[in-house]
Amino acid sequence: MPILAYQKAVSLAQVRDLLGAEVFCGEDLSAQVGQVGAADLMSDVLALSKPGMLLLTGLASTQMIRTAAVSGLCGVVLVRGRKPDESVVALARERKIPLLGTPLTMFEAAGLLYMTIAGR
């Protein structure tokens, strides 16, 4: 899983706008994103993520939210239009993990964020 440290942070609200994302839960999108990781393997997130990281993933499960919670992530973006079940949204709300969804693929979403945050 690539973990990128950027020169420039953006807010979750900016991430939402950039990725044309819908917000499944998360009233406050002011958190600043300094790092982004892209993974479907939760073991990788548990082993390699940094606190405050934003996760791009195709996995819309309760385990993914638990993984985000114990890893102290700032939010999760589901890619390629994946819709979470109500149980997943409820858990994200309970754990206060902003959960967004974009129609873009993982590659496109990661590329857009990289170009924006790395300032290329």
Added chain:
Amino acid sequence: MDPPEELESIYLVAGRDFANAGRVSTAIMDALKRLGVDPELVRRVAIASYEAEMNIVMYALRGRMSLRINPSAVIIEAEDEGPGIEDIDLAMQEGYSTATPEIQEMGFGAGMGLPNIKKNADEFRITSEVAKGTRLFIRVNQGA
């Protein structure tokens, strides 16, 4: 001088109960946060505890986890009734796993759990008996 104060909580974990997998670890995380434990330490304990909890859910029939907090350390012990581990050295190798495709579809079973517990712990011990179960001892020191 009085002996140092120690708090202990016990949690039960059901094997194969994927819907609730992770509940114990988030409860442990919340308890440590409430006690004002350093956030980076909370994160290490929560990750190690979650890996241990997922191992019980994925592989064992049932298990029990305990959390102990004293001024010098946070200690997690996990004990399960299950198949046990035949070769612990092999299980500790990154990438070695006996996970089923079902487990892998959930984003686990990449053979990284036990090494990751060790990485997040200041002290880690594992013992296992085949066809009986596995025990983990995880200690994370407070106030480095």
